[in-house]
Amino acid sequence: MRCIKCRQPAAVEVRRHHSAFCPEHFIEFFDNQVRRAVHDEKMFSPEDRILVAVSGGKDSLALWDVLLRFGYQATGLHINLGIPGYSDLSQEKTEAFARDRGAELIIVDLEADYGVTVEDFKRGSERTPCSACGLSKRYIFNKVALEQGFDVVATGHNLDDEAATLLGNLIHWQDGYLIRQGPVLPAGYPNLVKKVKPLYRLAEREIAAYAVLRGIDYVLDECPNAVGARSLLYKEALNLIEQHSPGAKQNLYLGFLQKGRKLISAAEERPQLVECERCGMPTTAQVCSFCRLMERVRIRLRRSKPEPVAPPAAR
Numbered sequence: 631m632r633c634i635k636c637r638q639p640a641a642v643e644v645r646r647h648h649s650a651f652c653p654e655h656f657i658e659f660f661d662n663q664v665r666r667a668v669h670d671e672k673m674f675s676p677e678d679r680i681l682v683a684v685s686g687g688k689d690s691l692a693l694w695d696v697l698l699r700f701g702y703q704a705t706g707l708h709i710n711l712g713i714p715g716y717s718d719l720s721q722e723k724t725e726a727f728a729r730d731r732g733a734e735l736i737i738v739d740l741e742a743d744y745g746v747t748v749e750d751f752k753r754g755s756e757r758t759p760c761s762a763c764g765l766s767k768r769y770i771f772n773k774v775a776l777e778q779g780f781d782v783v784a785t786g787h788n789l790d791d792e793a794a795t796l797l798g799n800l801i802h803w804q805d806g807y808l809i810r811q812g813p814v815l816p817a818g819y820p821n822l823v824k825k826v827k828p829l830y831r832l833a834e835r836e837i838a839a840y841a842v843l844r845g846i847d848y849v850l851d852e853c854p855n856a857v858g859a860r861s862l863l864y865k866e867a868l869n870l871i872e873q874h875s876p877g878a879k880q881n882l883y884l885g886f887l888q889k890g891r892k893l894i895s896a897a898e899e900r901p902q903l904v905e906c907e908r909c910g911m912p913t914t915a916q917v918c919s920f921c922r923l924m925e926r927v928r929i930r931l932r933r934s935k936p937e938p939v940a941p942p943a944a945r
């Protein structure tokens with residue numbers, strides 16, 4: 631196989647584009663997909679301060695890398711979720727990346743800053759840890775961006791993530807989610823910062839190839855709590871279809887953005903948002919779901935933990 635641009639031996643095949651590229655032209659292809667996403671969806675401009683949510687995995691590190699190379703003002707935000715055998719390594723890889731590039735990085739520690747870890751979401755909770763964890767991450771991304779004056783939050787969601795979420799939303803006919811699903815979530819309300827997904831045109835394996843070619847050292851393992859998650863089943867199903875019909879994933883998601891979303895949003899009713907009476911963030915209820923989650927988890931923790939021992943000075 632040869633590069634379609636220069637006829638040198640190809641390093642990466644992109645079957646859905648009937649293409650193959652040498653390393654140099656693959657990076658060019660990757661860059662063009664990101665530029666196109668940012669431009670077509672009006673994500674941000676060079677004047678904007680971008681907060682990049684970085685997990686330490688390939689997608690978000692690749693995103694941060696490409697935005698820095700393009701010269702954007704891109705600060706990283708990493709949340710240490712307190713997941714044993716996973717979170718500390720993720721933080722280390724993120725910090726090493728930031729150090730290498732001299733990039734600014736903000737760290738939030740769920741345990742130090744909020745008194746809980748994702749482990750606490752597991753015990754006796756009616757939710758799986760992943761949904762409470764996702765909710766907390768989205769809340770913190772927004773809060774940090776708001777408090778530190780960022781114009782936009784960028785996450786590393788890729789084509790596989792978005793197509794799998796779409797499939798899940800379709801299977802369950804989640805019309806409320808379908809209306810809002812897309813690469814840009816506009817600010818729209820006070821206290822709600824714009825969210826963007828600049829990698830939505832790139833498949834997971836293309837991002838992995840980019841990370842390897844760029845020498846990015848990332849956490850290889852998935853979060854241990856993701857084992858058995860529905861989203862992984864949907865990804866597997868889509869990969870099987872993609873194998874037999876290259877381009878199916880892209881058609882499903884980009885087709886939805888071009889056509890499907892319009893059809894669904896014809897009947898759109900935007901939810902009425904108000905300020906959470908505890909923390910002031912936007913919510914459809916009196917108290918936002920993050921404050922309710924924290925309350926539940928803290929009550930559980932107080933019940934399950936032994937009384938604190940007296941501090942050393944008092945002994």
Ligand code: AMP
Pocket residue numbers: 682683684685689690707708709710711764767784785786787791
């Ligand atoms: P996930 O929900 O784990 O698939 O992650 C989706 C995106 O959320 C990633 O590409 C990151 O941009 C962001 N993200 C996930 N985990 C973290 C974290 N611990 N800290 C900061 N950002 C994160």
Ligand code: FES
Pocket residue numbers: 711748759760763764853854855856
């Ligand atoms: Fe949140 Fe896995 S990253 S539970």
Ligand code: ZN
Pocket residue numbers: 633634635636637638651652653654655
């Ligand atoms: Zn080439």
Ligand code: ZN
Pocket residue numbers: 906907908909910911917918919920921922
């Ligand atoms: Zn709240």
